[in-house]
Amino acid sequence: xxxxxLLSLAQAITKGLLTGMxxxxxxxxxxxxxxVMRVVNFAHGEMMVVGMYLSWxxxxxxxINPLFSLPVIAVIFFGVGYVLQRGLIQPFINRPEHQQxxxxxxxxxxVVNACLAIVGPDSRGIQLDSQFDSYxxxxxxxxxxxxxxxxxxxxxxxxxxxxxxxxxxGKAIRAAADNHMGALVVGLxxxxxxxxxxxxxxxxxxxxxxxxxxxxxxxxxxxAEYTLLAFxxxxxxxxxxxxxxxxxxxxxxxxxxxxxLLLEPSLKSMFSFGLLIVVLLLRPQGLMxxxxxx
Amino acid sequence: MKTRALVTLAALLVFLVAAPAFLGGYALSVxxxxxxxxxxxxxxxxxxxxxxxxxxxxxxxxxxGGYVAAGLYTHYGIGPWAGVFVAVAAAVVAGGVVGALGFxxxxxxxxxxxLTIAFAEFTRIGFDNWAWAGGSxxxxxxxxxxxxxxxxxxxxxxxxxxxxxxxxxGIFVLCRLxxxxxxxxxxxxxxxxxxxxxxxxxxxxxxKMLAVTISAALTALAGVWNAFYYNNLFPETAFAMGRSIExxxxxxxxxxxxxxxxxxxxxxxxxxxxxxxxxxxxxxIPGLKQIFYGLALxxxxxxxxxxxxxxLAARLGFTERDK
Amino acid sequence: xxxxxxxxxGLGKSFRxxxxxxxxxFTVPAGAIHALIGPNGAGKTTIFNMIAGVxxxxxxxVSLDGRQISGLRPDRVCHAGVGRTFQIVxxxxxxxxxxxxxxxxxxxxxxxxxxxxxxxxxxxxxGLHDRRHQLAENLTLPDRKRLEVARALATExxxxxxxxxxxxxxPTEVDVMVAFLRELNAETGLxxxxxEHVMRAVMALAAHVTVVSYGEKIxxxxxxxxxxxxxxxxxxxxxxxxA
Numbered sequence: 134x135x136x137x138x139l140l141s142l143a144q145a146i147t148k149g150l151l152t153g154m155x156x157x158x159x160x161x162x163x164x165x166x167x168x169v170m171r172v173v174n175f176a177h178g179e180m181m182v183v184g185m186y187l188s189w190x191x192x193x194x195x196x197i198n199p200l201f202s203l204p205v206i207a208v209i210f211f212g213v214g215y216v217l218q219r220g221l222i223q224p225f226i227n228r229p230e231h232q233q234x235x236x237x238x239x240x241x242x243x244v245v246n247a248c249l250a251i252v253g254p255d256s257r258g259i260q261l262d263s264q265f266d267s268y269x270x271x272x273x274x275x276x277x278x279x280x281x282x283x284x285x286x287x288x289x290x291x292x293x294x295x296x297x298x299x300x301x302x303g304k305a306i307r308a309a310a311d312n313h314m315g316a317l318v319v320g321l322x323x324x325x326x327x328x329x330x331x332x333x334x335x336x337x338x339x340x341x342x343x344x345x346x347x348x349x350x351x352x353x354x355x356x357a358e359y360t361l362l363a364f365x366x367x368x369x370x371x372x373x374x375x376x377x378x379x380x381x382x383x384x385x386x387x388x389x390x391x392x393x394l395l396l397e398p399s400l401k402s403m404f405s406f407g408l409l410i411v412v413l414l415l416r417p418q419g420l421m422x423x424x425x426x427x
Numbered sequence: 428m429k430t431r432a433l434v435t436l437a438a439l440l441v442f443l444v445a446a447p448a449f450l451g452g453y454a455l456s457v458x459x460x461x462x463x464x465x466x467x468x469x470x471x472x473x474x475x476x477x478x479x480x481x482x483x484x485x486x487x488x489x490x491x492g493g494y495v496a497a498g499l500y501t502h503y504g505i506g507p508w509a510g511v512f513v514a515v516a517a518a519v520v521a522g523g524v525v526g527a528l529g530f531x532x533x534x535x536x537x538x539x540x541x542l543t544i545a546f547a548e549f550t551r552i553g554f555d556n557w558a559w560a561g562g563s564x565x566x567x568x569x570x571x572x573x574x575x576x577x578x579x580x581x582x583x584x585x586x587x588x589x590x591x592x593x594x595x596x597g598i599f600v601l602c603r604l605x606x607x608x609x610x611x612x613x614x615x616x617x618x619x620x621x622x623x624x625x626x627x628x629x630x631x632x633x634x635k636m637l638a639v640t641i642s643a644a645l646t647a648l649a650g651v652w653n654a655f656y657y658n659n660l661f662p663e664t665a666f667a668m669g670r671s672i673e674x675x676x677x678x679x680x681x682x683x684x685x686x687x688x689x690x691x692x693x694x695x696x697x698x699x700x701x702x703x704x705x706x707x708x709x710x711x712i713p714g715l716k717q718i719f720y721g722l723a724l725x726x727x728x729x730x731x732x733x734x735x736x737x738x739l740a741a742r743l744g745f746t747e748r749d750k
Numbered sequence: 751x752x753x754x755x756x757x758x759x760g761l762g763k764s765f766r767x768x769x770x771x772x773x774x775x776f777t778v779p780a781g782a783i784h785a786l787i788g789p790n791g792a793g794k795t796t797i798f799n800m801i802a803g804v805x806x807x808x809x810x811x812v813s814l815d816g817r818q819i820s821g822l823r824p825d826r827v828c829h830a831g832v833g834r835t836f837q838i839v840x841x842x843x844x845x846x847x848x849x850x851x852x853x854x855x856x857x858x859x860x861x862x863x864x865x866x867x868x869x870x871x872x873x874x875x876x877g878l879h880d881r882r883h884q885l886a887e888n889l890t891l892p893d894r895k896r897l898e899v900a901r902a903l904a905t906e907x908x909x910x911x912x913x914x915x916x917x918x919x920x921p922t923e924v925d926v927m928v929a930f931l932r933e934l935n936a937e938t939g940l941x942x943x944x945x946e947h948v949m950r951a952v953m954a955l956a957a958h959v960t961v962v963s964y965g966e967k968i969x970x971x972x973x974x975x976x977x978x979x980x981x982x983x984x985x986x987x988x989x990x991x992x993a
Contacts, residue, residue, distance in 0.1 A: 235728045242721030249714030403552040406545040414532045609856045616853045619842035628828035628857035
């Protein structure tokens with residue numbers, strides 16, 4: 134293998150790792166929602182796209198850098214997510230999957246087409262000042278934008294980890310996820326916890342969207358792709374595992390980048406789906422999941 | 428079935444058979460759409476409503492069916508009535524693989540649904556890159572005007588209308604027979620509680636496999652019909668998740684596991700779709716129709732989660748307990 | 751429906767290193783009613799699950815009429831002549847009482863009309879016939895228990911496994927169930943193996959009792975014998991009241 138090829142490969146891998154961090158953050162949101170409440174959030178990609186649009190709008194009309202609009206977007210998403218869960222989704226928690234799926238499909242349809250109606254079908258991207266900056270490590274070149282996005286994603290993931298392991302509410306949520314009845318018995322307000330969980334998950338997605346817009350432009354049609362991607366990552370990485378979601382994101386990011394390099398670009402998601410099939414069959418708990426967490 | 432219901436059914440059939448005589452081109456095309464979704468929804472209903480296995484990748488079977496039959500026709504001149512056997516065989520094999528893997532490895536619920544999605548997507552990407560099938564550019568059937576050739580399914584809307592009508596009637600009769608058979612009862616048992624079913628002697632794995640393969644075979648027929656009606660196939664649409672989701676809407680909205688649910692659902696959805704298209708065409712806002720659609724779905728799933736048909740049947744005084 | 755000889759030989763089951771059942775052996779003669787008792791967690795349901803085919807044993811065998819049935823899938827075990835109920839009843843909730851039992855009957859009678867007729871007979875015997883069109887999920891607990899038994903009986907078993915069928919029933923209801931099982935056994939010679947905590951039922955029904963604790967057999971005998979057996983008193987039945 135030639136030097137050039139190896140370099141291209143390494144370049145692709147690093148690019149994939151960086152993008153993968155953002156994918157991981159998106160998947161983290163789903164892992165939280167699905168892992169705790171077993172709700173099949175078919176609107177996940179749509180939420181991501183809205184996050185991207187909000188961030189784009191803040192930049193386009195107010196000149197605010199996504200890294201600064203991110204906290205605001207995350208808070209907005211938390212609020213909307215909380216209300217959505219409390220008001221709309223809660224009654225569906227114990228209903229059969231096909232009903233949950235239809236509910237969230239309806240929400241997804243509404244959201245994505247509202248975006249389409251308001252902003253139109255053209256792709257919207259942003260050009261940051263740092264767009265063409267890069268960091269160099271030996272022969273490897275890293276896009277500054279991607280590096281910043283990846284770092285932000287890691288920071289947010291860290292905050293999330295802190296929330297779930299060190300705060301009372303976070304621990305209560307994990308308890309409710311592990312044992313619903315037990316949580317009720319010790320007096321936890323499970324419904325409120327679920328609403329908070331959905332809010333937190335939504336905030337992750339919103340944040341991921343704000344980061345993603347710095348890397349790729351957004352169109353309404355990306356939504357379905359992101360939903361599927363999020364599910365693939367969560368299953369591969371392992372349900373209920375935060376490190377799993379991040380690792381899964383990295384894995385998928387890298388495989389997409391490498392596949393894009395080696396194969397026809399359109400084949401790149403084929404690898405992801407193939408991986409999903411293999412994982413579903415051989416290790417359904419995912420890379421990091423516990424055996425009984427299904 | 429109660430007499431009132433039977434009479435209504437007979438009247439409906441008479442109407443449907445006579446329809447092309449008095450309906451205009453547009454109305455007929457809407458009716459064709461209704462029958463198509465009723466048919467394809469019923470085929471999906473067998474797997475989900477009867478046997479309780481959620482498939483969100485059913486476009487795989489329709490796409491395979493369409494491509495195989497259309498491919499045989501365009502490349503080898505083999506007519507659809509012969510090609511359909513190969514098309515169905517391909518879908519049965521695909522369904523068998525999905526089922527065998529999913530059920531052997533005890534996948535259920537969301538996980539099984541994701542497996543079906545993965546297979547459909549995998550196939551879509553594969554076909555996108557397969558020259559024989561025309562790749563992403565698509566496959567096209569030669570349109571012959573002014574012919575009414577039933578053998579090669581070349582002709583006007585009326586011919587296709589009667590074919591899809593026959594298919595729809597056929598599948599409803601089949602489902603009625605299935606429901607009143609041992610297999611149908613076993614499916615219901617599996618849907619309710621697979622472990623308890625097994626304890627009373629139901630061979631759960633084989634029954635599920637039959638559900639998948641029968642559903643796949645029937646869906647493939649729809650794919651064949653679709654290919655010859657629209658005269659084109661693209662992997663992007665034939666295997667799309669949107670297609671798969673479309674197939675699930677009429678049975679879920681109409682009433683899962685019931686016999687007439689898919690038909691009622693198809694009527695409701697197509698009716699709403701046309702209504703919304705009319706309204707939103709006035710405003711020229713992209714996506715408006717889909718917004719109405721999403722709202723309608725939301726309202727239905729929130730207030731009639733068991734489907735429109737059970738409620739409607741009760742109001743009209745048709746019900747036996749579960750139809 | 752005459753009975754079958756059930757034989758457990760050296761039956762054992764381990765779950766990833768945890769030994770749930772170890773070296774359990776006993777025989778149930780054809781036409782007998784036999785009880786399996788012991789404290790919670792003793793492995794009784796695990797033993798049932800091995801007989802019914804839900805688990806394959808890690809060691810030992812289960813034979814029915816001399817034919818090995820251990821390791822068969824649950825539906826094949828049913829075919830061999832074993833019917834079972836579940837500790838927490840599992841009715842087909844969305845189906846009617848009649849439909850529930852009909853599904854059981856379909857096992858030996860593939861034609862729907864025949865199966866339905868057989869199901870109606872069984873429902874009459876169990877006093878559920880008047881509720882046959884009710885949805886299973888609307889039944890009271892005692893009726894659900896009866897439904898569970900009816901559905902298992904519809905498969906025309908030679909051996910009936912009852913897993914704590916008396917749990918949650920009031921004493922009068924227990925007596926009704928006991929009377930029904932006694933009658934069934936007397937009329938048809940159906941072999942019955944029951945897991946029970948309700949001693950009233952065990953004493954009234956069982957000719958023979960096996961006691962397990964921590965996965966091992968600790969005693970076997972008639973109800974009178976085991977109620978005086980020291981090991982049994984220690985782990986399960988407790989001290990006798992001073993007279």
